[in-house]
Amino acid sequence: MFKVKVPATTANMGPGYDVMGMALTLYNEFEVQEKAYGIECIGFGDIPLEENLIYTSMNRALNMYGYKKDGLRIIAKEINIPISRGLGSSAACIIGGIMIANKLMDNILSKEDIIRIGTSIEGHPDNIVPAVTGGMTVSIYEEDEVIYSKVNVPKNLRFVVMIPKFTVSTHEARKVVPESYSKNDCIFNISRVAMLVASMNNGEIEKLRIATEDKVHQPYRSKLIPNIDKIFKHARYLGSKSEVISGSGSTLMVMIDKENIDFKEKMQGFLKNIQGSWQVRVLEVDTEGAKIL
Numbered sequence: 001m002f003k004v005k006v007p008a009t010t011a012n013m014g015p016g017y018d019v020m021g022m023a024l025t026l027y028n029e030f031e032v033q034e035k036a037y038g039i040e041c042i043g044f045g046d047i048p049l050e051e052n053l054i055y056t057s058m059n060r061a062l063n064m065y066g067y068k069k070d071g072l073r074i075i076a077k078e079i080n081i082p083i084s085r086g087l088g089s090s091a092a093c094i095i096g097g098i099m100i101a102n103k104l105m106d107n108i109l110s111k112e113d114i115i116r117i118g119t120s121i122e123g124h125p126d127n128i129v130p131a132v133t134g135g136m137t138v139s140i141y142e143e144d145e146v147i148y149s150k151v152n153v154p155k156n157l158r159f160v161v162m163i164p165k166f167t168v169s170t171h172e173a174r175k176v177v178p179e180s181y182s183k184n185d186c187i188f189n190i191s192r193v194a195m196l197v198a199s200m201n202n203g204e205i206e207k208l209r210i211a212t213e214d215k216v217h218q219p220y221r222s223k224l225i226p227n228i229d230k231i232f233k234h235a236r237y238l239g240s241k242s243e244v245i246s247g248s249g250s251t252l253m254v255m256i257d258k259e260n261i262d263f264k265e266k267m268q269g270f271l272k273n274i275q276g277s278w279q280v281r282v283l284e285v286d287t288e289g290a291k292i293l
Contacts (some may be wrong), residue, residue: 003028003293004099007134007286008081009059010159012125014212015192021088022136022157023286028092029078029293031053032100035071035275043076046141053090058096061117067105074100080179084167086247091127095290112154114290115146127247134289136200153285154203160240161283162231162264163250164208164276168224173248175219185215208242208255218245227274234270238263256282 008026014020031244049055054074060123062069081089087118102109105124109117118128125139129148137146141263222228225245231252232243240254240263255264264282271278 001007001033002103003077004032004096004103005291005293006030006092006096006099006131006290007088007288008283009091009127009130010086010161010248010251010253011088012214012217012245013136013196014242015136015189015196015214016126016219017189017214017216017218018124018126019140020136020138020196021130021162021191022153022159023130023134023262023289024161024283025286026080026161026281026283027078027286028076028089030096030100031075031077032074032103033073033075037071037075038076039070039072040077040192041074043079043197047086053093054097054100057094057118057121058122059097059099061098061101061109064105065105067109068102068211069104082163082251084169085163086168086245086248086249086251087161087163088127088131090119090170091118091122091131094121095128095131096150097288099141111187111251114144115148116144122142130289132289134287135285138197148215151197152201152203154200154205156203156258157241157285158256158258159283159285160235160256160262160267161246161281162254162267162271163279164225164250166248166250166276168221170248173221176224177217178220181216186216188213205241205255205257211241212244212255212267214244217248218226221245223247223288225252226276228252231271231274235267238255 008024042095108278119125161185199207242255246253
C-alpha cells in the first residue's frame, strides 16, 4: 500500500496564458492498495472507471511501457482541490495516475517523462509542470517535448484563493477567448510576462500588479465570473499586490504580503454579502510537487 500526494496549481497568473503556473499548498491524496483481481476506484463519485482521469492516466502510462496491472484499488483518500474551479484538479488526477503507474513500474520514469506524458494528456503544460516540480514555472510545449524553467517566488508573498460554489468549465472558458489578437495586445502581454518573471526573481512585489495585467484571456473570462470587478477592487483596498483569475476560473487569486495578516478575515466578511458562497484560503507555494508517501 502507498499514497500519492499532488498539489493544487494555479495557471496563467495573469498574462502567462497556457505557459505559466505555480503549485500551491492545497493537496489531493490517493491511496493505492493491492487486491486479488480487478481494478476499482473508490471515492470518486459516480464517474465510470473508463472516464476516471486518474485511472485512464495510469493506464496510459502503463500501456506506453507495456506494463499490465490487475488487482488494484485506488481510493480518493483526501480531496481538497475543488473540481472546475481553476486550481488544477484535472492535472492533479493526471499526475496522480502517472505517479501510481511509475511506482508500479519500479520508478522507471524521470520527472521529465512524467511531465511529457501528463502534458500529452492535458494538452498544455501550465498546470502539469508545477504539479510535478513544485514552485512557479514557465513551460513550452513543442513537438511533444516540454521545456520548462523555474521562477523564484519571494518568501514574503502569500496567495489568497477565493473559491466560489459555482464552477466555470475549461471548455466554456476557452470558447470565449479570441482566435487572434492585435500586435499591440501581443506586445502588452509579452511585456507583462517578462516583467512578472523579473519581478518575482528580484522580489519586486510592488511591480506585481502591472506585471499580472493581461489582454489575452482575463478580459473575456471575467464575464463568466459575476462581481469580479467588485471583488478585485475590495482586495486592492485591503492591500493586495495583484489580482488574477486562477486558471480558467471560477477561483480568483490575489497576492499579498505575509505581514497582511488581517486580509483573510476582512475578505471573508466582504464576500459574505457577495453571491457565490465564497471560501477564502491563504496558501503558500508548494516547493516539492507530487510525491509518493
